[in-house]
Amino acid sequence: MKNKKGFTLVELVVVIAIIGVLAAILVPLMMGYVKKARLRSHNSNAKVVYNVLTGELGKLITEGREEEIDELEVDCRGANPDPDNDLTRGIYSGLASNSNNSGILYIGSFGEDEYGKWYFVHWIGEPGDTMVGQYPCPAHDIKKVPTWKTYKDYSE
Numbered sequence: 001m002k003n004k005k006g007f008t009l010v011e012l013v014v015v016i017a018i019i020g021v022l023a024a025i026l027v028p029l030m031m032g033y034v035k036k037a038r039l040r041s042h043n044s045n046a047k048v049v050y051n052v053l054t055g056e057l058g059k060l061i062t063e064g065r066e067e068e069i070d071e072l073e074v075d076c077r078g079a080n081p082d083p084d085n086d087l088t089r090g091i092y093s094g095l096a097s098n099s100n101n102s103g104i105l106y107i108g109s110f111g112e113d114e115y116g117k118w119y120f121v122h123w124i125g126e127p128g129d130t131m132v133g134q135y136p137c138p139a140h141d142i143k144k145v146p147t148w149k150t151y152k153d154y155s156e
């Protein structure tokens with residue numbers, strides 16, 4: 001009698017079924033981790049923009065060219081910022097050290113006190129990006145991510 005080595009068909013089917021169940025459990029879990037990592041990255045980019053913005057506003061104030069912003073949208077994805085003025089050029093040059101493809105920014109103010117206006121920054125990487133970074137008060141829950149300004153349609 002010969003000793004046959006190997007697995008039976010039933011054993012192989014059981015192993016494949018176990019792998020399928022584990023994959024069905026782990027893939028959605030891993031997708032949540034990927035979304036959280038993207039959100040942290042976008043929040044970090046928004047913080048960099050916020051720091052560059054405050055630095056540029058401070059520089060303009062010391063030069064006697066104080067600028068106040070109610071709303072400002074800056075596209076830093078190309079070779080030059082859009083719109084092109086002193087403030088946006090300063091923001092662009094501050095971000096260009098990170099990358100020539102630095103995303104699209106929305107800067108707005110959410111209040112004012114005796115020290116001046118308070119600003120916030122929204123950041124997306126590309127048009128149509130649903131993951132929006134925000135600073136200050138970054139989002140931490142991927143189910144409650146802030147939405148991009150609705151007055152501008154980036155779904156082109």
